[in-house]
Amino acid sequence: MIPDGARLMIGGFMGVGTPERVVDEILRQNKKTLTVIANRGLQMCATKAEWKANGAPATSKGATVQEFTASAGGAKLEIDVAPWGEGHLKINGREIAHITAAKDRRQAFQELRKVADRFLEGKPTHPVLPAVKAKLLEGKKGLIVGIANENSIAWGCAKAFRAFGAEVAVTYLNEKAKKFVQPLAEVLEASIVMPLDANTPGQMEAVFERIAKEWGKLDFVVHSIAFSPKDALHGRVVDVSRDGFLATMDISCWTFIRMAHLAEPLMRKGGALFTMTYYGSQTVVKNYNIMGVAKAALESAVRYIAAELGPKGIRVHAISPGPLATRAASGIPEFDALLDKAKSKAPARSLVSIDDVGVATAFLAHDAARLITGETLYIDGGYHIMD
Numbered sequence: 001m002i003p004d005g006a007r008l009m010i011g012g013f014m015g016v017g018t019p020e021r022v023v024d025e026i027l028r029q030n031k032k033t034l035t036v037i038a039n040r041g042l043q044m045c046a047t048k049a050e051w052k053a054n055g056a057p058a059t060s061k062g063a064t065v066q067e068f069t070a071s072a073g074g075a076k077l078e079i080d081v082a083p084w085g086e087g088h089l090k091i092n093g094r095e096i097a098h099i100t101a102a103k104d105r106r107q108a109f110q111e112l113r114k115v116a117d118r119f120l121e122g123k124p125t126h127p128v129l130p131a132v133k134a135k136l137l138e139g140k141k142g143l144i145v146g147i148a149n150e151n152s153i154a155w156g157c158a159k160a161f162r163a164f165g166a167e168v169a170v171t172y173l174n175e176k177a178k179k180f181v182q183p184l185a186e187v188l189e190a191s192i193v194m195p196l197d198a199n200t201p202g203q204m205e206a207v208f209e210r211i212a213k214e215w216g217k218l219d220f221v222v223h224s225i226a227f228s229p230k231d232a233l234h235g236r237v238v239d240v241s242r243d244g245f246l247a248t249m250d251i252s253c254w255t256f257i258r259m260a261h262l263a264e265p266l267m268r269k270g271g272a273l274f275t276m277t278y279y280g281s282q283t284v285v286k287n288y289n290i291m292g293v294a295k296a297a298l299e300s301a302v303r304y305i306a307a308e309l310g311p312k313g314i315r316v317h318a319i320s321p322g323p324l325a326t327r328a329a330s331g332i333p334e335f336d337a338l339l340d341k342a343k344s345k346a347p348a349r350s351l352v353s354i355d356d357v358g359v360a361t362a363f364l365a366h367d368a369a370r371l372i373t374g375e376t377l378y379i380d381g382g383y384h385i386m387d
Contacts, residue, residue, distance in 0.1 A: 049077050049116055065349065066105060070116075077116055080350070081108040088350070089116055093339060095353045135165030136366055141215050143169045143207065145196060145259070146224030146276075149180045153276055153324060154224035156354025160362040162188045166219070169211055171196035198225065198255045208262040218266035220365045223259055223275040227251035232290050240290050252294040253301060260305050260316070270313025272365045275302065277318040277376060279384045285338070299376050306374030315373035319361055322352040322380030348381030 049070035070077040081087035085102035088095055089112045097115045102108035142161060146154035147170055162168055169192035172181035178195070185193045192214060194207050211218055228251075232244030240248075256275045263273060280288035281295035299318045306316035323342045343351050360379050363369060378384045 049113075049120070051077075051079070051113065066109075067349075068109065072120060075120075079109060079112045079116070081105045081112070087112050089119075090351075091116075091119075093343075093351060095351075095355070137161060137362060138165030140166040140219040140365065141169075141211075141217060142166055142220035142222065142365070143171075143211060143218065143259075143263075144222045144224075145171050146222070147172065147181050147184060148177060150184060151354065152224065153321060153354050153357050154222060155184060156356075156358035157222045157224070157274075157361050158184070158188055158358070159355070160358030161220070161222075161365070164362050166362075166365070167191070167215075169193070169207070169215075171207060173197055198251050204255070204258060205262065208259075208266070212266055216266075217268065218263050218271060220272045221259055221263050221274065222361065223256045223273070225251060225255060226276070226291065226294070228289075228291050228294070234287075235289065237290050237293060245290065248290050248294045249297060252291065253298045256298060257301055257305070260309070264309060264312070264314065267309075267312065267314050270370070271315070272369075273305070273309075273314065273316045274361055274364070275318055277320045279320055279378065279380070281320075282384075287338075302376070303374050310373055313370070315364070315370065317361075317364055317373065318376040319357060320376050320378045320380065320384070321357045322346065322378075322383050324352060324354065324357075342380070342383050345386045346381035346383035347386070350381050352379055352381060 049072040051068045051070045054067040054069060065080045065082050068079040068081075075092055078090040078093075079087060081102075083105050085099075085104055085108050087099050087102065087105075087108035089097040096119055097112055099108055099111055099115075102111055140161075144154050144158040144161070146152060147158060149155070158168055158170060168188050168190055170181065170185050170188065170190045171194050172178045174195060174197055182193065192207075192210055194203075194210060196203050196207055198204060208218075228248040229244045232240045232248055256273075260273050263271065275298060277295045277299055278288070278291075279285070280292035281299050285292060302316050302318045309316060323339050339351060343349065357379050360377065364372060364377070
């Protein structure tokens with residue numbers, strides 16, 4: 001067994017202790033994530049996963065990861081394990097568990113297999129914050145814009161910031177979205193939860209006015225919103241209408257510029273501004289189309305804003321995750337094929353998770369990163385370096 005004090009992450013939630021203890025605690029306390037999975041047809045109580053190794057175990061010096069796959073109830077399960085005892089469990093491409101303290105590859109696989117069996121048989125759960133060893137962002141306050149549900153990149157960021165001790169304010173698009181965001185805001189203990197539809201005049205300004213009134217300061221902003229009309233996103237760039245172009249640029253680029261403007265007077269002692277991009281800004285990605293143009297403009301805006309606000313101690317970054325199965329990505333044609341391509345080509349041979357993005361973004365908000373600014377940070381397992 002893995003000893004008490006070992007770390008185990010399940011469904012993006014970190015726990016401490018043996019796998020059995022962590023799984024039992026998460027299944028006891030939480031309900032929502034497994035409800036989503038169950039609704040997608042992963043009720044497999046009567047189905048046992050039959051695992052197969054993808055090739056023989058690597059035993060040579062410098063050997064790294066061995067992969068195992070299985071199918072159960074129509075779902076694809078994957079486990080990868082490393083010789084030093086680290087491993088991951090994924091279901092349909094989504095990371096469900098991450099183990100770091102097994103004594104070797106064999107034990108990591110055995111424990112993750114147990115987690116897979118228990119998870120697929122588990123009861124519904126609610127989201128929880130990951131456990132961390134130090135409250136590195138304690139005392140900091142920030143705004144997270146773009147949470148739609150528990151699969152959102154913005155949610156991954158919000159979890160990380162809060163887990164590291166920061167206080168967060170969150171927004172939701174409209175009343176329809178509020179029912180998905182409100183439970184997550186409660187987990188974050190967010191004291192400020194407000195609507196923000198960038199197409200509604202005054203809503204963005206109202207959010208910053210509330211922050212100024214209640215907090216009097218702002219240490220970070222995470223901008224994780226983008227939009228393009230369907231006919232603009234699905235068509236050729238050369239065919240995009242003026243209205244389609246303006247709508248895409250307005251929400252996907254200008255809103256970040258506007259948020260930077262509103263945040264500046266609240267960052268009297270410096271701060272950090274983040275926005276989400278994608279490497280379709282730098283190279284042609286099939287079906288990304290006009291959004292690639294908007295992201296290129298967004299990354300350019302990051303550099304200019306970083307230059308303008310740097311003397312005030314305000315850092316600005318574009319965060320570029322690899323492909324993620326978010327609600328926003330669902331509008332991109334053939335997105336599943338893009339996920340498969342990313343996993344097969346990335347040097348890490350793994351898809352990024354919202355938790356990976358969240359932790360990396362939170363690091364850049366720490367004072368230790370005060371001299372890093374104007375960058376596009378790729379969190380994609382190295383995918384962007386490959387041909």
